[in-house]
Amino acid sequence: MHEMSLCESVLRLIEDSAESNHFSKVKTVWLEIGSLAAVEPEAMRFNFDLIMKGTLVEGAKLELIEVPATAWCTACEKDVEISQRYDGCPCCGETGLTLSSGDEMRIRELEVV
Ligand SMILES: [Zn+2]
Secondary structure, X not given: OHHHHHHHHHHHHHHHHHHHHOOOOEEEEEEEEEXXXXXXXXXXXXXXXXXXXXXXXXXOEEEEEEEOEEEEEOOOOXXXXXXXXXXXXXXXXXXXXXXXXXXXXXXXXXEXX
16 A cells, blocks of 8 residues: 555654654654655545554654645746646646656654654
8 A cells, every 4th residue: 555655654764863863752744745646645644643553653643735746847947837747838838848746755844742
């Protein structure tokens, strides 16, 4: 399951961060999800609670922030926002853009104790 492995990587990232930043309990996790990552928020929350059980993240609140996907347009020479992977450029209509971001996941912030 997609969401389960995402939650497992979130836990690993938090554990690494806990080691270097010396915290022992997490209260809130703000997670950025690219709009192309195909993450189901309900499934994400369900797996989050499951995976975090018995860890320093147990009982933490999960806040999901969807970030728009961007792609590089060679005609405009800039990153443009797209809503689907093979969308053309919204500014000039150019196709065959190179995806810059959109399917990744990133911890934006942690509220720790
Ligand atoms: Zn363009």
